[in-house]
Amino acid sequence: MNRRLEAFIERLSAAATLDDLTDEIRALRDLFEVEHVVYHSVNSTGQQYGILTYSDAWVERYLEQDYARIDPVVQGCFRRFHPVDWKNLDWSGKAQREFLGEAIAAAVGRQGFSVPIRGPNGQFALFTVSDSRTDRDWELYTETHVRDLILVAHYVNQKALEIERGTDHVPVKSLSPREVDALTLLAMGYSRAQAAESLAISEHTLRVYIESARFKLGAANTTHAVARALTQGLLVV
Incomplete structure (x- = not known):
């Protein structure tokens, strides 16, 4: 684990509020050298919490059109337990291809890597990084960073659960x-x-x-x- 990542984890451990967590997640763009970072969680009561670096216009469009219904990242990762490269998801449908075109036009990025997280008591979260690298550059990038991305996804979700403990009431054991x-x-x-x-x-x-x-x-x-x-x-x- 490199020093920059260790420093991030130390700062994340000190985060006490959702605003603190938001600042740290947004800082991950520089740490991982990607265009966007997203963390989205749905807890056991159905409450949602999201931190993302996409443009406000794209977020508004996504919610307005209820794109979560057809988004292969959301739909595909909900059925998976392991991290997935967006290229390995099903984009074959017309609606999905049109959605992808809109996302690229909104500067979401052609490449993405998502880590689905299943927490206690039915909690589900998704940690994603996206970028506009070429296929080859993205393949090299994910090969190099996959372990760190998975670890950071865990740390971010764990901190979110700690902060939201009053809502989820999750009796999580404390591991170092x-x-x-x-x-x-x-x-x-x-x-x-x-x-x-x-x-x-x-x-x-x-x-x-x-x-x-x-x-x-x-x-x-x-x-x-x-x-x-x-x-x-x-x-x-």
Whole structure:
């Protein structure tokens, strides 16, 4: 994890209000060097919260036309559990193609990468970055940044849940950022050696984080700990 990302996570951890969270999410455009960043959440009571960097005109048009009904990003990600590149969604319908044309004209970007998040008690959120890079440049970009995008999506959603706790009343276990990192990488299929290398720590230190998380979650083993953390919305993979 690079220093700029670590600094962002530290600032995000200190966010106490939705305004603070909004400022940090908007700052992600510079951190990830993309044109747009979007975070949208629907909690267990149906209340929605969104932070996005699209133009006001496009947001107004999107809501006015109720484009969520046909938007392949929204519809496709709602049925998925794993991150998805927009190119892999179904844009074959006439309505979807026309919608895409409007979105591109509104400077949303030709490329996008979205992380669907399923939190506790039915909460659903979507974290997205979009840009106008070429197909090849975008492929290289996502290959390079996919892990960081997934981790940031988790941190943003976790902070949003903390701030909105009075609405959702979610009894979320408290794991340290490093414990979350360790379990997230294991959930993504990393071996312990690969996870330790990615986090720039020793396997012994990684084991300490895993065991600490396992104890907090009341899990019988590492696999059980990952499963419990996923179920409680502590991880996104």
